[in-house]
Amino acid sequence: MREQYRSTPLLEAELAITPMDQFARWFEDAVACGFPEPNAMVLSTATAEGRPSSRTVLLKGYDERGFVFFTNYRSRKGREIGSNRFVSLLFPWHPLARQVIVGGTAARIGRAETAAYFRTRPHGSQLGAWASDQSTQVHSREVLLS
């Protein structure tokens, strides 16, 4: 497979003052571009021994504190962050021939912010979050439905 990349040039003179402001501009471009789930990002975590794992999560907010996603603290990623706070994020904006890579540490946001987000979720998603333990084996569909 071979792709002829066409994208707007990145000129130093046009860069935003801060990386977060630059991210905001590019995120707006990605949303405006209209491709599905521009807020999908690949989160990489690692065990205490440094064995990495990656998965997609959804960006639900960002500000000067960092990038916010929601997950189950008991999931593999949750447990890995518990023992090794260093993580990496990657936004794969292929239709724009762009990616953003973020390196840093992960920390829990406050309980109030988490609860506020939970209340905005559709009922089915709330039930799903309650019913399923992430990263564990589901023994049967019936177990999930009961």
Ligand SMILES: Cc1cc2nc3c(=O)[nH]c(=O)nc-3n(C[C@H](O)[C@H](O)[C@H](O)COP(=O)(O)O)c2cc1C
């Ligand atoms: C498009 C897409 C978006 C996803 N968004 C989330 C998310 O926001 N939070 C989450 O916990 N899992 C999300 N998932 C599921 C994760 O990719 C992953 O399968 C799950 O969280 C278990 O990961 P872990 O076992 O590595 O902890 C998403 C999956 C896809 C395909």
